Amino acid sequence: xxxxxxxxxxxxxxxxxxxxxxxxxxxxxxxxxxxxxxxxxxxxxxxxxxxxxxxxxxxxxxxxxxxxxxxxxxxxxxxxxxxxxxxxxxxxxxxxxxxxxxxxxxxxxxxxxxxxxxxxxxxxxxxxxxxxxxxxxxxxxxxxxxxxxxx
Amino acid sequence: xxxxxxxxxxxxxxxxxxxxxxxxxxxxxxxxxxxxxxxxxxxxxxxxxxxxxxxxxxxxxxxxxxxxxxxxxxxxxxxxxxxxxxxxxxxxxxxxxxxxxxxxxxxxxxxxxxxxxxxxxxxxxxxxxxxxxxxxxxxxxxxxxxxxxxxxxxxxxxxxxxxxxxxxxxxxxxxxxxxxxxxxxxxxxxxxxxxxxxxxxxxx
Numbered sequence: 168x169x170x171x172x173x174x175x176x177x178x179x180x181x182x183x184x185x186x187x188x189x190x191x192x193x194x195x196x197x198x199x200x201x202x203x204x205x206x207x208x209x210x211x212x213x214x215x216x217x218x219x220x221x222x223x224x225x226x227x228x229x230x231x232x233x234x235x236x237x238x239x240x241x242x243x244x245x246x247x248x249x250x251x252x253x254x255x256x257x258x259x260x261x262x263x264x265x266x267x268x269x270x271x272x273x274x275x276x277x278x279x280x281x282x283x284x285x286x287x288x289x290x291x292x293x294x295x296x297x298x299x300x301x302x303x304x305x306x307x308x309x310x311x312x313x314x315x316x317x318x
Numbered sequence: 319x320x321x322x323x324x325x326x327x328x329x330x331x332x333x334x335x336x337x338x339x340x341x342x343x344x345x346x347x348x349x350x351x352x353x354x355x356x357x358x359x360x361x362x363x364x365x366x367x368x369x370x371x372x373x374x375x376x377x378x379x380x381x382x383x384x385x386x387x388x389x390x391x392x393x394x395x396x397x398x399x400x401x402x403x404x405x406x407x408x409x410x411x412x413x414x415x416x417x418x419x420x421x422x423x424x425x426x427x428x429x430x431x432x433x434x435x436x437x438x439x440x441x442x443x444x445x446x447x448x449x450x451x452x453x454x455x456x457x458x459x460x461x462x463x464x465x466x467x468x469x470x471x472x473x474x475x476x477x478x479x480x481x482x483x484x485x486x487x488x489x490x491x492x493x494x495x496x497x498x499x500x501x502x503x504x505x506x507x508x509x510x511x512x513x514x515x516x517x518x519x520x521x522x
Contacts, residue, residue: 197341212340215336217338218336219335243397246395247334247335250395250445251337252339253334254335254337254446256446262439
């Protein structure tokens with residue numbers, strides 16, 4: 168089977184994820200850690216991130232709507248979200264979390280709400296894009312998937 | 319793979335975030351460490367054989383450490399017991415205080431870093447932790463083993479140890495008769511794998 172088209176698609180998709188600022192160098196670091204002994208590492212850690220962050224988003228939303236708002240707790244939740252986002256290289260997510268934190272520090276409830284909506288959108292977009300990316304990768308199969316050879 | 323003549327060093331990794339735990343585990347395994355991960359400071363203490371209710375470290379607790387731990391790497395920000403709290407407990411324990419401790423944090427706060435180093439942390443990593451950071455771990459392990467070896471010699475022979483540096487061959491820590499290691503096997507807490515480590519030479 169001719170993988171060259173697929174490979175081109177994969178490279179192009181990855182490049183646009185980087186160019187559009189969805190991902191940063193940390194994502195490359197993750198791909199460097201993937202090998203025969205852990206062939207699905209990147210997809211697995213990204214899946215863990217989305218599972219964890221979906222829970223955090225729900226908790227943040229609930230905490231925002233609970234009166235009186237516990238900004239200390241909100242800050243802690245966003246801190247966790249930001250941390251794991253930066254671990255997978257999700258730079259837009261990380262930046263939006265910083266915005267949320269700033270609003271939180273100012274006890275700006277409306278600012279927090281707006282920021283949360285942006286975080287949810289970024290989250291959903293990144294999830295969809297990465298799912299597509301991993302689907303493409305799966306099509307080339309494990310042997311072709313030595314990503315380092317494509318750099 | 320041929321039977322390993324060297325046993326890898328064993329690192330206990332502590333982080334409440336699941337994706338981060340997976341990452342640190344992978345980084346450590348890629349760097350030829352044997353890894354156990356736990357999600358809290360109190361579970362770390364349990365694994366290490368001390369209970370955080372104990373305010374008074376008892377040397378008999380050392381017998382409960384059934385799997386030797388050569389280094390502890392912990393996140394700073396964790397609910398309940400922070401990485402700093404865990405560091406303090408480790409340093410207060412006569413059986414554990416010589417185990418090197420590394421703190422990880424996503425925040426670059428100099429006062430926090432200094433506080434940890436003053437409390438006895440050997441290294442502070444800014445998150446996200448990278449593969450290149452892993453090469454900083456082994457020197458701390460070797461240094462502490464040399465110290466441990468010296469303590470043992472002083473206790474046993476009442477003379478200073480003539481060995482200069484720790485051996486560059488990582489031998490099984492649990493075979494040394496120092497009072498803070500033990501060779502009994504035990505069911506691991508979390509994601510511990512028993513498969514032998516590959517010697518990865520990709521990143522040198």
